[in-house]
Amino acid sequence: MKAHFLNRVTPYAFLAPAGVIMVIALLYPLGYMIYGSFRDWDPSQNISETEFVGIKNYITLFFDPAFHESLSVTLIFAGSVVIAEMAIGVGLALLLDRNLRGMSILRTLFILPMMIAPVVVGLMWRYMYHPTVGTFNRTLKSMGLQGVDWLGQNALLSVIIADIWQWTPFIFILALAALQSLPRSALEAARIDGATPWQQIWYIKLPLMMPVLVVTGLLRLIDAFKVLEVILVMTEGGPGLSTEIVALRISRTATEFRELGTAAAMSNYLLILLLILTLAMLAFTRIQEARTARLARQVQEES
């Protein structure tokens, strides 16, 4: 009897510390935020002293042009970053999937940008983009060309370039791993049938890599909505609102404008967006798993 009881309790004992911490510091705060988003809330107030305002915060945001602006900046940023990184990363992986000396060095050095603090990445790029002191304008001028106003007129583009620099290696490494785990027999067969390299890439490699690529792209998209520090250090959201992504707007609404209720409502909008993306990713992997299972069963039945 005692042993039986112990067996039933063991899994909960292993799970308890993680459960307690995640409930206290993740789930409870999220619930608190949803509760707070329906209230007129000032940082100096305790939440029980605040006034219930219904969905006023959500409505205000829905018609707020500044919020629209930062939402569209976020979507442009995340969209273009993911498309560019997928194209460059997968392209490079296809190009460099061969026996090259020095590949392992490249892979090691390629991860460096991802590991370094976003704050430091922002700092490096802010220096390189500097109108007079910066590396880019100095190089342009020494070649006799006009300097570019990187963080002024082209701020969003500059921020996107910095993110591409930091995160393309992520796609590259995952795409390369996917390429190298492809079934050799399919490629061999295509080669014997006389498929050109382009045909091999287009009809065999890319379709076979697709499941991994979709998950990688979605992961990157979710992460692109979290980017904050790089932009904060490089432009502080400016000039104007041109690089103020939603994450940055949340932090400014909370700390500068001191409207916690609105910031909470904004966080909720962002959370819903990310929830949809995550659900899409989960659904995709489930469907994929079901499909491979069905195929495996078919093969078994036929043999």
Added chain:
Amino acid sequence: MQKERQHPAFYALLFALIFMSVGPIFLMFVNSFKLDVDIIGGTTGLLFLPTISNYETALCDILWYEPDHLDFCSLKFGGAFINSLIIALISTLLTLIIGCMAAYALVRFRFMGRDSASLTTLMVRMVPPAVLLVPVFGLWNNEFCIGKETWVGSFIRDTLGGRGDVCLAGTHSGIILIYIAMNLPFVIWILQSFIVQVPRSLEEAAKVDGAGPFQVFFQIVVPLIQPGLAAAAIFTFRIAWNEYLLASALSDRNTKTVPILIVNNMSEFNVEWGVIMATGMLLAIPPIIFTLFASRQIITGMTAGAVKG
């Protein structure tokens, strides 16, 4: 595998890629040894007199001597560095222990609520720090407090000093708690794929020999998943070490971490490029060392994390 001879253009491409990814970091490294005059004056290239004065300025509060070029130590970088180290190390260690146990439970046991627990872990992985900013700021400052009238509260106030209620905000443990919570879902997720590979027969054998579940876990399973633990440790440390937003909301004067210091100095009107690059370099060194020594584990962890959706 024999190495076939490849077209030289590939090596040129390889070289260009390495140059592009390391170039900016190398540039910061070089500039951190330059005086501001040299950085602004335009002596590009490597022709300059290297100086460690930027690092002396940055670390002035923990140096054992007083640098000549400083009359007042304004940048409390050393203290922030120690704070960062304490917070990152403790939160990494605790996340690993707690996350490893949870991952083991999710993989090895069938119990009520297992599916919902595992789904919750997956879902909260996407919560960005910016979303946690508002509730964590409110909770840590107002709710997670011990009143100063209560027995524990008055004890802490008497021994440590300070005024008001004893709250989580402004303490190391407050920041550590949120970092553990933020990293747990990811760690559990990655470690699951490593624990699945541990042969069940080993655990069964230990159980037959009379080992309890915790003994089996710590003496059989944990040693076998060390590569996974290494990967998880690096990713957790990286986030705890680099994070800015939540730390800036939760820390006070004495618990500032390095990223906060850098951002504060960047937003000043007159940026001292040399010093700021030195601080940036100091913040970047631990992740760089990890990358150079454990790139294999990092890549394994990355691929395990993405491919096993």
